[in-house]
Amino acid sequence: xxxxxxxxxxxxxxxxxxxxxxxxxxxxxxxxxxxxxxxxxxxxxxxxxxxxxxxxxxxxxxxxxxxxxxxxxxxxxxxxxxxxxxxxxxxxxxxxxxxxxxxxxxxxxxxxxxxxxxxxxxxxx
Amino acid sequence: xxxxxxxxxxxxxxxxxxxxxxxxxxxxxxxxxxxxxxxxxxxxxxxxxxxxxxxxxxxxxxxxxxxxxxxxxxxxxxxxxxxxxxxxxxxxxxxxxxxxxxxxxxxxxxxxxxxxxxxxxxxxxxxxxxxxxxxxxxxxxxxxxxxxxxxxxxxxxxxxxxxxxxxxxxxxxxxxxxxxxxxxxxxxxxxxxxxxxxxxxxxxxxxxxxxxxxxxxxxxxxxxxxxxxxxx
Numbered sequence: 386x387x388x389x390x391x392x393x394x395x396x397x398x399x400x401x402x403x404x405x406x407x408x409x410x411x412x413x414x415x416x417x418x419x420x421x422x423x424x425x426x427x428x429x430x431x432x433x434x435x436x437x438x439x440x441x442x443x444x445x446x447x448x449x450x451x452x453x454x455x456x457x458x459x460x461x462x463x464x465x466x467x468x469x470x471x472x473x474x475x476x477x478x479x480x481x482x483x484x485x486x487x488x489x490x491x492x493x494x495x496x497x498x499x500x501x502x503x504x505x506x507x508x509x510x
Numbered sequence: 511x512x513x514x515x516x517x518x519x520x521x522x523x524x525x526x527x528x529x530x531x532x533x534x535x536x537x538x539x540x541x542x543x544x545x546x547x548x549x550x551x552x553x554x555x556x557x558x559x560x561x562x563x564x565x566x567x568x569x570x571x572x573x574x575x576x577x578x579x580x581x582x583x584x585x586x587x588x589x590x591x592x593x594x595x596x597x598x599x600x601x602x603x604x605x606x607x608x609x610x611x612x613x614x615x616x617x618x619x620x621x622x623x624x625x626x627x628x629x630x631x632x633x634x635x636x637x638x639x640x641x642x643x644x645x646x647x648x649x650x651x652x653x654x655x656x657x658x659x660x661x662x663x664x665x666x667x668x669x670x671x672x673x674x675x676x677x678x679x680x681x682x683x684x685x686x687x688x689x690x691x692x693x694x695x696x697x698x699x700x701x702x703x704x705x706x707x708x709x710x711x712x713x714x715x716x717x718x719x720x721x722x723x724x725x726x727x728x729x730x731x732x733x734x735x736x737x738x739x740x741x742x
Contacts, residue, residue, distance in 0.1 A: 395726050
């Protein structure tokens with residue numbers, strides 16, 4: 386099953402986001418070995434050069450590291466993973482706030498809406 | 511990464527119609543390149559020139575430093591836009607035919623693909639549907655271990671599910687130092703596997719760029735960018 390990619394945005398960025406999500410959600414555990422570039426490209430139905438580029442970027446950010454002969458692995462630095470999670474959450478929240486402002490909702494209303502929604506969700510569980 | 515294909519002022523005239531007009535182009539090895547353009551823009555003419563089926567009216571084309579000929583046919587695997595195989599032939603005949611002709615033909619690769627697409631080696635071409643014939647031709651083309659694959663409309667008659675299989679076969683089977691030049695109108699189906707695109711219009715090069723750069727700069731897919739550039 387090819388990955389669900391939006392061809393109007395650079396593919397390598399979407400691969401990076403996808404791998405980040407897989408690390409955060411625990412699909413990839415710290416220290417796990419990644420499949421080869423070719424296998425991943427095949428799975429995602431993308432060009433191997435694009436996959437290579439995405440993995441190089443992830444390597445640069447430290448989230449994955451490569452060992453010359455045995456392949457690529459997910460970082461074991463839990464602090465780094467936690468940091469990335471916080472950054473992604475912050476980005477989601479500021480996008481949300483910007484959206485709400487567009488709808489003309491005041492900061493006070495945003496707080497109230499958020500509190501209500503969270504409370505509802507908690508009651509459901 | 512080395513230069514695999516070079517076109518210098520490549521021109522082809524048919525009578526007083528100019529199909530290719532001083533085209534300058536260079537393609538590196540290790541890339542999957544989409545050759546895109548409206549109908550009659552010169553895509554098939556360019557592929558035929560690369561394969562020595564046509565000779566240039568002006569300018570030249572070089573593949574790994576050679577003019578099209580025996581040396582280049584050894585390393586270029588070509589899928590024409592028309593059926594070129596005898597319709598009386600069985601798939602098994604075609605396999606022998608191809609392995610006689612091309613020393614880089616990989617029989618086991620061909621058999622594996624035929625099996626995945628449930629095509630029996632005993633079937634004759636004339637009993638097959640249009641789409642199945644296209645699959646057979648593409649399998650033959652992709653089963654060579656070539657340096658350059660020229661695919662002219664490879665997936666036009668094939669159903670969407672087989673299209674996905676064929677694209678993954680293309681990804682799977684090409685060596686990292688080989689290049690694939692694909693001419694197609696089905697841009698959205700192929701664009702995720704492309705490195706670069708070439709837009710040609712009325713025989714002239716309009717654009718040669720990396721697909722990720724286009725997505726980055728234009729904020730749209732290659733499919734919608736094509737529609738914008740070639741709006742009628």
